[in-house]
Amino acid sequence: AQSVTQPDIHITVSEGASLELRCNYSYGATPYLFWYVQSPGQGLQLLLKYFSGDTLVQGIKGFEAEFKRSQSSFNLRKPSVHWSDAAEYFCAVGASRSSASKIIFGSGTRLSIRP
Amino acid sequence: NAGVTQTPKFRVLKTGQSMTLLCAQDMNHEYMYWYRQDPGMGLRLIHYSVGEGTTAKGEVPDGYNVSRLKKQNFLLGLESAAPSQTSVYFCASSPYDRAKDNEQFFGPGTRLTVL
Numbered sequence: 758a759q760s761v762t763q764p765d766i767h768i769t770v771s772e773g774a775s776l777e778l779r780c781n782y783s784y785g786a787t788p789y790l791f792w793y794v795q796s797p798g799q800g801l802q803l804l805l806k807y808f809s810g811d812t813l814v815q816g817i818k819g820f821e822a823e824f825k826r827s828q829s830s831f832n833l834r835k836p837s838v839h840w841s842d843a844a845e846y847f848c849a850v851g852a853s854r855s856s857a858s859k860i861i862f863g864s865g866t867r868l869s870i871r872p
Numbered sequence: 873n874a875g876v877t878q879t880p881k882f883r884v885l886k887t888g889q890s891m892t893l894l895c896a897q898d899m900n901h902e903y904m905y906w907y908r909q910d911p912g913m914g915l916r917l918i919h920y921s922v923g924e925g926t927t928a929k930g931e932v933p934d935g936y937n938v939s940r941l942k943k944q945n946f947l948l949g950l951e952s953a954a955p956s957q958t959s960v961y962f963c964a965s966s967p968y969d970r971a972k973d974n975e976q977f978f979g980p981g982t983r984l985t986v987l
Contacts, residue, residue: 766912800876800962800978801915847914860976862907862914 759784759850761863769869772840778833778866780822780848789851790831791860792822796844804846807831818842843870873898876979878963884985885953893948893982895963902968904946905930905976906938908959915962921946922968953986960984 760783770776782788789808793801805816812824822833831848848863879894895904902923907915907930917930921940935957937949946965950957960983964976 761914798980800980801964801976802978803975806975860917862916864912864914 759788759861761848761850761861763846763848763863763866765866766864767867767869769871770838771871773837776833776835776838776842776868778846778848778868780831780833780863781829782831782848782850783829784850790822790824791849791851792816792820792831792833793847793849793862794818794844795847795865801847804833838868838870840870840872843868875899876963876965876977878961878979878982880982881980882983884987885950886987887954889953890949890951891953891984892950893961893963893984895946895948895965895979896944897946897963897965897977898944899965899967899977900943901965901977902943903966904940905964905966906936906946906948907962907964908932908957909962909981910959918948918961953984955986958984958986 762781791806792804794804795801804820805814807814807824814822820835824831845865845867847865849860851860876897905920906918909915916932918936919930919938921927924943927938939947960981962981963979966976
């Protein structure tokens with residue numbers, strides 16, 4: 758069965774500092790991986806996704822993520838965070854390319870930005 | 873395009889009352905989903921639909937029913953609300969195209985409190 762672990766519940770970084778949010782997944786075949794962001798009081802917005810090909814994926818808002826099969830990880834990174842990046846971030850794994858399959862979400866990491 | 877909209881935005885119910893949450897999308901998407909979001913648990917799939925007239929159970933379907941009578945609408949019903957159903961409910965939709973990488977588009981959420 759698919760599962761996603763986000764080991765960090767809450768992270769605080771200073772504005773301008775680099776960021777890495779961790780995500781580990783469990784799935785027997787090639788996973789389909791996503792990162793979503795949720796601003797306070799809002800729905801989820803897709804940041805980036807990985808289905809195949811280049812293991813370094815670029816997303817919106819300057820985010821990127823790297824798929825590492827050997828470590829079963831899909832960590833999200835940003836070289837320099839902005840105050841507007843404060844939000845909750847969810848990693849998710851799907852079983853197939855079609856989103857008709859169930860996507861399993863991690864429990865989320867809340868990001869706070871220190872001025 | 874309004875995207876995915878949800879009605880109502882907030883609701884307070886008493887135990888045993890019933891209600892229906894409405895989700896509407898104007899993107900002509902085939903697939904629609906209902907999730908609930910609880911603190912520390914990410915999003916969990918309640919029910920989903922792969923097309924008009926079809927529905928399927930997700931991870932946490934008990935206590936909920938759904939209907940997809942029209943392609944653009946996906947209704948979530950609580951027949952007899954319980955305090956354990958206090959949550960934020962998100963609707964999502966996605967297109968169906970085997971040739972493309974599909975993304976789920978989320979509504980803004982409905983915050984439900986059951987007393």
